[in-house]
Every structure is written in C-alpha cells, then in structure tokens.
Amino acid sequence: MSRLPGSSSLKRKRPDLTDGEDVVYKLIHSKENMGIWIADIKRETKMSDNMVKKCIKSLQDKNLVKEVVNIQSRGKKHYMAVDFEPSKELTGGDWYTDGKFDTDFINAAKDVFLKYVFKQKVATCDGVLEWTRKNAVFSVDVTAQQVEEILRALVLDDEIIEVESTGKEEFASVPKGKICYKSKGGVRGEKKAGAMASIPCGVCPRIIKCAPDADGFISPRTCDYFEKWLDF
Numbered sequence: 001m002s003r004l005p006g007s008s009s010l011k012r013k014r015p016d017l018t019d020g021e022d023v024v025y026k027l028i029h030s031k032e033n034m035g036i037w038i039a040d041i042k043r044e045t046k047m048s049d050n051m052v053k054k055c056i057k058s059l060q061d062k063n064l065v066k067e068v069v070n071i072q073s074r075g076k077k078h079y080m081a082v083d084f085e086p087s088k089e090l091t092g093g094d095w096y097t098d099g100k101f102d103t104d105f106i107n108a109a110k111d112v113f114l115k116y117v118f119k120q121k122v123a124t125c126d127g128v129l130e131w132t133r134k135n136a137v138f139s140v141d142v143t144a145q146q147v148e149e150i151l152r153a154l155v156l157d158d159e160i161i162e163v164e165s166t167g168k169e170e171f172a173s174v175p176k177g178k179i180c181y182k183s184k185g186g187v188r189g190e191k192k193a194g195a196m197a198s199i200p201c202g203v204c205p206r207i208i209k210c211a212p213d214a215d216g217f218i219s220p221r222t223c224d225y226f227e228k229w230l231d232f
Contacts, residue, residue: 016062020047024055026078028065033087035068035080038103109150110157112137117151117160118183121170125151125179151181160184 014022023045042052056079059065068086070078080086087231116131117123129147132138154160160181167176174180 008168018058018166020051021055023047023059024052025059025064025081028059029083031080033080033084033090035078035086035090035204037070037073037078037085038079041079054057061065064185106150106153109138109142110154113150114154114159114183117154117181122129122165122174122180123151124174124181155181158184 014025017025024041024047027041027044038052038056041047041056045052047055049119054067060067063082065079066082068078068080068090070076070090080091112132113128116128120127125144125148127140128151129144132142132147151160152162155162160183163180163182164207165171165176165178165180167174171180
C-alpha cells in the first residue's frame with residue numbers, strides 16, 4: 001500500500017488532465033522512485049511519439065512529473081512523478097552529484113581525513129564522522145558509510161593502515177576488537193584541547209578556487225591556515 005496521501009485518487013481521472021495526460025501520469029507515478037524511460041512510456045501506452053512528448057511537457061508544466069538523470073543511460077530521457085526522489089540505482093548513490101561522479105568532493109574528503117588520522121594516535125570511523133559533523137567540515141552532511149568508504153580508500157591507496165583495537169595503550173579509548181585507522185609508519189599525533197574549535201575553510205575567501213589536487217595553486221595539502229588549525 002502506498003504511503004502517499006491521496007494515492008487512491010490516482011484510480012480516478014484527474015479533472016485537470018486530458019485523457020492522454022492522465023494515462024501517462026498514472027504510468028509514470030506507478031514506477032515510483034525508479035521512474036521510466038520515455039521509450040517505455042510509448043511502448044506501454046501505445047501512444048505516438050508526438051502525443052507522449054506533448055503529454056509529458058504538459059505534466060511538467062503542471063509540476064506533476066520531472067526529468068531525472070539515470071547514470072546507467074545518460075542519453076535517455078527518464079521521467080518520474082514529483083512525489084518521489086530518484087533511487088540510488090538511478091543517481092549512483094552518495095558519491096554522485098547531478099548524475100556525475102563527484103571526484104572533487106571525494107579527493108577533498110580524502111585529504112581532510114588523511115590529515116585527521118595523521119594527527120591522531122588512533123582514529124575510528126565513528127570518531128571521524130563525529131568530528132566532521134561537530135565542526136561542519138563539509139557543506140553537506142556525510143554519512144557513516146561515506147566516511148568508512150573514504151577511510152578504506154585511503155587504506156587501498158596505502159596512505160593509512162587498518163588495525164584492530166587491542167583495548168590497551170594507544171587503543172585504550174577504543175573498545176577491544178573495534179576497527180581503527182592509523183597513519184603509515186605509526187606516526188602519532190596528540191589531540192589537544194580546542195583543536196577542533198573551528199575550521200578555516202568555512203570562512204576562507206579563496207574556497208571557490210581551492211582544489212584537492214596536490215599540485216593545485218590553492219589546496220588543503222599546501223594551505224598554511226589549515227595546517228596551523230590542525231596543529232593548534
């Protein structure tokens with residue numbers, strides 16, 4: 001059963017739609033968060049190409065359907081009812097923005113997480129997530145899964161190592177058996193009080209020119225302010 005209010009009314013024809021628009025709208029709405037390719041709309045409704053396009057244009061003008069990006073077939077027009085948000089199968093998940101793989105964001109996150117791990121004795125996924133949220137490190141909210149994926153990517157890049165806490169000595173603050181992350185070579189940075197009070201990126205006037213590439217003119221790797229903030 002649909003959880004959308006008034007969904008039962010879809011069984012009846014909407015008074016503001018023509019017969020053709022009503023058929024197309026009900027078909028698109030029935031696909032929920034997966035949407036439907038325009039060619040499938042033509043096939044299932046058995047309408048002509050011009051009629052389908054005309055109906056879709058009218059439904060868009062009435063704010064009932066929207067065109068969405070399907071990363072599996074970018075060149076195909078895909079439509080969805082405005083009541084739904086595209087599924088991860090269509091959008092590609094958290095690492096995609098407007099249907100494009102967000103390499104800039106990923107590289108920036110890797111830079112920030114690497115420096116954080118480098119400065120800590122031991123870093124956990126939960127600890128990194130809490131730090132990013134508490135200090136508004138990113139302009140968008142990151143999930144635990146995203147943090148874990150970035151940390152594992154750094155492990156695969158041979159930038160950090162993944163270890164299991166022993167619950168003793170440097171792992172005393174982490175429950176025994178919990179997965180932790182350390183910088184290569186066991187470099188141990190001491191976390192100091194007030195170190196995470198604020199992040200310079202949020203007020204930096206050069207933020208729009210900042211790039212995660214180490215060779216960039218402005219980069220987290222070469223930023224003096226960011227380095228001083230981590231050393232605070």
